[in-house]
Amino acid sequence: MRTLLCNARFYYRNRIDNNVKAMLIESGKITHIFLEGETLPLDATIWDMQGQYVYPGFIDTHTHSFEGGLYSAGVDLYDCKNIAEVLEQIQAALLQLQNKEDKMLFCWRLDENALAESRFPTVEELDSLGSDVCILIRRIDGHSCVINSFARKHIAQLSGNQDSVLRGVDNDHAVHWFHGNCGQEKIYEAYQTAAQIALKGGFTTIHTMIGDAEHSITHYSFIDSRLPRFPIEYILYPQSFNLEAALDAGATRIGGCILADGSIGSHTAGLTQAYEDSKDNFGTLYKTDDFWYEFIRTAHQHNLQVGVHCLGDRAIRQINNAYLKLAKTDYKDIRHQLIHCEITPNDLVLQIKTSGAIPVMQPAFDHYWGGTHGFYASRLGAERSLIMNRLKTFVNNNIKVTGGSDWYITELDAIKGMCAAMNHHNKSERLSPKEAIQIYTSNAAYLSHDETRLGLLEEGFQADFTILDSQLSILSTSDNTHIKAVIKRGELAFGNFETNV
Numbered sequence: 476m477r478t479l480l481c482n483a484r485f486y487y488r489n490r491i492d493n494n495v496k497a498m499l500i501e502s503g504k505i506t507h508i509f510l511e512g513e514t515l516p517l518d519a520t521i522w523d524m525q526g527q528y529v530y531p532g533f534i535d536t537h538t539h540s541f542e543g544g545l546y547s548a549g550v551d552l553y554d555c556k557n558i559a560e561v562l563e564q565i566q567a568a569l570l571q572l573q574n575k576e577d578k579m580l581f582c583w584r585l586d587e588n589a590l591a592e593s594r595f596p597t598v599e600e601l602d603s604l605g606s607d608v609c610i611l612i613r614r615i616d617g618h619s620c621v622i623n624s625f626a627r628k629h630i631a632q633l634s635g636n637q638d639s640v641l642r643g644v645d646n647d648h649a650v651h652w653f654h655g656n657c658g659q660e661k662i663y664e665a666y667q668t669a670a671q672i673a674l675k676g677g678f679t680t681i682h683t684m685i686g687d688a689e690h691s692i693t694h695y696s697f698i699d700s701r702l703p704r705f706p707i708e709y710i711l712y713p714q715s716f717n718l719e720a721a722l723d724a725g726a727t728r729i730g731g732c733i734l735a736d737g738s739i740g741s742h743t744a745g746l747t748q749a750y751e752d753s754k755d756n757f758g759t760l761y762k763t764d765d766f767w768y769e770f771i772r773t774a775h776q777h778n779l780q781v782g783v784h785c786l787g788d789r790a791i792r793q794i795n796n797a798y799l800k801l802a803k804t805d806y807k808d809i810r811h812q813l814i815h816c817e818i819t820p821n822d823l824v825l826q827i828k829t830s831g832a833i834p835v836m837q838p839a840f841d842h843y844w845g846g847t848h849g850f851y852a853s854r855l856g857a858e859r860s861l862i863m864n865r866l867k868t869f870v871n872n873n874i875k876v877t878g879g880s881d882w883y884i885t886e887l888d889a890i891k892g893m894c895a896a897m898n899h900h901n902k903s904e905r906l907s908p909k910e911a912i913q914i915y916t917s918n919a920a921y922l923s924h925d926e927t928r929l930g931l932l933e934e935g936f937q938a939d940f941t942i943l944d945s946q947l948s949i950l951s952t953s954d955n956t957h958i959k960a961v962i963k964r965g966e967l968a969f970g971n972f973e974t975n976v
């Protein structure tokens with residue numbers, strides 16, 4: 476089938492170019508771009524874009540799609556104002572679960588600091604809902620959680636700690652138990668739900684982490700063998716330290732949110748200077764320099780791209796030092812990743828440039844927690860908040876930073892991500908619309924070595940398009956209804972438009 480995309484304002488070579496009249500799609504690829512004056516073919520099916528804006532399909536370079544898809548069917552606690560509201564929402568969801576076989580309830584995006592009581596619900600409060608369902612409540616950053624007594628009974632490895640809030644390894648054990656008890660049908664369903672949410676958010680491709688962030692790559696092969704069944708393209712990461720399992724599964728990369736440090740919200744991000752609100756606390760480095768060097772060196776030897784979660788400057792330095800050493804002793808074009816890469820003083824920026832590592836960043840983190848009066852500033856001080864999420868500084872240093880949501884942590888929404896990048900709290904870190912688009916298109920494609928296939932509207936590239944009713948540069952972070960259609964590999968995957976044969 477030959478399809479002609481017409482009557483659109485195409486984003487071509489970094490701008491909306493009115494000289495581009497149409498794009499011909501054949502076998503899932505862009506095979507010809509018609510410029511002003513060229514004769515259009517008469518034998519193609521016409522897709523009339525009605526003057527809307529056509530961008531290259533957007534790419535999110537960091538998601539946890541299994542969790543996102545799974546939790547989307549659960550309870551989103553983000554808007555709760557107090558403990559009573561949290562409990563009410565959970566109670567309502569429990570009623571709906573009554574007739575289901577599956578006795579697990581996933582609650583997510585709880586920000587205890589935003590509740591009137593400034594605390595998590597207690598185990599007693601959860602138990603008062605009197606149920607025989609296992610309840611998991613995850614903190615918004617995923618680094619701590621609360622579970623009810625019924626769930627506690629099932630999870631053998633928990634430490635004797637009677638605290639309501641589970642952190643560190645207890646958090647991991649609890650979450651893994653919940654995830655590990657999902658059957659294949661539920662797992663597959665979660666990825667299909669995630670794919671639909673991705674399309675609605677304007678994405679044609681998303682990177683997703685699969686694994687327990689320890690030694691198991693969990694259902695990596697199960698999803699890898701079903702990739703063609705999804706309406707978007709998943710780029711998979713075996714998220715684990717198990718190099719052998721990753722290689723056996725045929726992966727070309729490893730890692731994701733395998734942790735060099737924790738989070739700022741949980742006071743576990745590894746810092747050079749102590750927390751402003753917790754003196755003498757420098758956060759946590761979860762592993763030694765030697766451990767990381769050995770792990771990254773072995774992966775590098777096997778040509779595996781490595782991604783590591785590091786957000787405090789001490790943790791970023793630890794990981795980047797390993798990349799730096801390999802860049803000097805055994806250079807390969809592998810494009811290792813610094814995931815989140817939030818706190819970066821100037822000298823560290825230059826070292827990242829030298830190592831060639833790619834910061835995989837979340838502009839929405841600044842949107843939610845940035846600013847000299849924001850949450851980050853309250854933990855780290857206003858001055859340090861100015862060297863966080865340095866999108867523009869990286870771009871100015873020719874570092875190929877990429878954009879991602881870390882969904883389920885923030886929304887899987889391309890417009891929100893790009894608007895957050897254009898409206899950074901720190902004016903000197905704001906990206907231009909062109910740069911914001913780049914971090915979600917061509918830079919993102921570069922990250923997965925797909926820069927000759929994805930991320931641009933060019934002949935020979937995959938026919939992936941995101942269609943908006945407005946020009947991106949005039950949208951704001953609160954706009955979310957501007958995605959009109961998404962075309963993946965030349966096929967309509969979301970939304971609609973006029974076609975005439």
Ligand SMILES: [Zn+2]
Nearest residue numbers: 537539732881
């Ligand atoms: Zn993550």
Ligand SMILES: [Zn+2]
Nearest residue numbers: 732784814815
């Ligand atoms: Zn992470």
